[in-house]
Amino acid sequence: MSEDPASAPPPRRAGSIALRLAAAALVSTLIAVTAGGFALSHAFHRSVEAAFDQRLEALHRALVAALRVGRDGAIGLDRGLGDPRFDQIFSGWYWQVEEVGQEGMTDEVVLASRSLWDQTLDVAGTPGSGPAAVRQIVDGPTEGVPLRLVARTITLPDHDGPLVVAVAADAAEIGLETRRFDRLLILMLGGLVLVATLLTLVQLRWGLAPLRRLSGDLDAIRAGRAARLDEQRPREVLPLVRAMNGVLDHDAEVVRRARAQAGNLAHGLKTPLTLLAADIADLPEERRAAARRQIDAMRLIVEHHLTRASAAANAAVIGARTPVAPVAADIARSLERMFARRDPPLAITVDLAPDLESRGDLDFRGERQDLEEILGNLMENACKWAAGRVRVSGAAAGDDMLLILIEDDGPGLTPDQARAALQRGRRLDERVPGSGLGLSIVSDVVEIYGGTLALTASEELGGLATRVTLPRAEETGRRRR
Incomplete structure (x- = not known):
């Protein structure tokens, strides 16, 4: 059972090559830029955290180096750490020194930065000694503000018992710096995507220019301004151009042969009809008139069909x-x-x-x-x-x-x-x-x-x-x- 043409679905449009290439380039660029952005952001976050911890380590070493035991056995500093935030109350930067009590638990804060005021840092457990410091995230004196802490157990000459020295800073500074970097990264990558998209469009326009010229040349052939396509084309388009020229040449040859056959047929038929018209001169008048009418009718039919065949061949001529x-x-x-x-x-x-x-x-x-x-x-x-x-x-x-x-x-x-x-x-x-x-x-x-x-x-x-x-x-x- 044949399908009704009226009910058949309309043919799907092939779409635009330039649009496909632009979409593919945009998707590829977005994937590459997104992956690269995440990698850069992660690497920067790790770098900021490492730099923050190194700064805490440096401050911790400076604090240990500044600790002194007085004649009365009290622990103090012989110099400051050089950062005024340790003197600002609840500034987010703190240090403290605790004595280790019995059973290895910290007991009493013997010295602390002015920024802690009347609060203390909660160091979980007793950190080890040596170069391996303990890094923790602890609650600061200000509610809801986490601190990144470095602590180490040390001993001082002329002082009985070990001491836990801790330096802590507001971990939000890491987030602030990384967010600032992320915003800048998003702006830069967004600009990169925009520039890449514009360059892709320029590249597509330049790359597809031979196809647009080919379309214009086909329109010129259709309008009669040209007979064939110029074969000075890029290698990728040249086979198509040669194939189109082959089709045009074949059509022209078919039309030429059709015209020649129509002319030969006209000549072959008109000559016998002319001879018949001359041969009926000896017939009686009544029969001569009837024969002439038939010959005229045949001549008109031949002329009609030859004209129609010639018009059909001419209509097929492109351009x-x-x-x-x-x-x-x-x-x-x-x-x-x-x-x-x-x-x-x-x-x-x-x-x-x-x-x-x-x-x-x-x-x-x-x-x-x-x-x-x-x-x-x-x-x-x-x-x-x-x-x-x-x-x-x-x-x-x-x-x-x-x-x-x-x-x-x-x-x-x-x-x-x-x-x-x-x-x-x-x-x-x-x-x-x-x-x-x-x-x-x-x-x-x-x-x-x-x-x-x-x-x-x-x-x-x-x-x-x-x-x-x-x-x-x-x-x-x-x-x-």
Whole structure:
């Protein structure tokens, strides 16, 4: 069971190569920058902690070096530590010295920094002696403020029992410095992502420029400004360009052969028909007239199908472009000579798109011979029926179509007659010479090119108005984006 085309899902759009590459580059940059940012932030945090601990170690060694035992056995400092924060109450920087009591537990604070005021540092357990200090996070004298503490057990000459010397500082300073660094890192990495994105867009624009030029060149071929693609291309695009040129050359060869075959067929058929027309001269009058009618009918059928086949081949030509005004002017001059003996004289006016000078030329996207076939039949038909005036005008109909209007001041047609006139071989008045195939051939050629043909009443001249829409060639110098 075949699927209903109307119910089939619409085809998915392939999207943009530039957008895909930009998205991939942005995602890769974000991943790399994020991973690098976390690594830098972690390394900086560890570095700040290590530097903070080294500073506490240095202060601890300075404090131990400054401790002295007085003559009365009291412990004191023979010099300050050089940091005024130890003298500011609850500044976040503290030190204290405790005696180790019985069973190895700290007992009494014998000396402390002024910043501790009436508080003490809670050193858990008894730290060891030697270079291995104990680092702890303890509660400070200010509620909710954790301290980073370094403590070591030492002994002093002239003093009985060991002492626990501790130096502590506000651990929030580490967080403050690391947060400041993180903010700066985020700003720098964000700027790096922005710059990388802009550079990626510039790189993509520069890298995809050959594809944009290729698109513009294809538009030039479609508009008739070029026949083939220039093969001076980057290596990556050159195979595609050569393949496209191969297709264009193949299509041109197919059209050339079709035209040659149509010409050969026309010659091969018209010659026997001409001989038959000459051979019936000896027939009786009645039979001669009947044979002539059949020969004329065959000739018209051959002409009709050859014209349609030629138009179909021409419509397949990529880049065909024909200016409308010169073709209409040439046909008008020929018709004026053809109807020169008419009384009253026939006036043919060609007024094609006078308001489009600023927007480019009015060009037909097709072969000249097909435009001549269309305008020739329609303008000749208008001249046959006109009382004295025929006017050809035109204008753009949207971005890709053109409208040609052929009017006369003749008797015109009723709607029923207009429909009948487009039927193949139908003649509305046998007194006017013609085959009756002209409008039918025009209708077929217009249909092959995707246009329309309509017969209406002329509002200004009062006769017949033939409206033809045909594909319009792209304006000279314009490029599609």
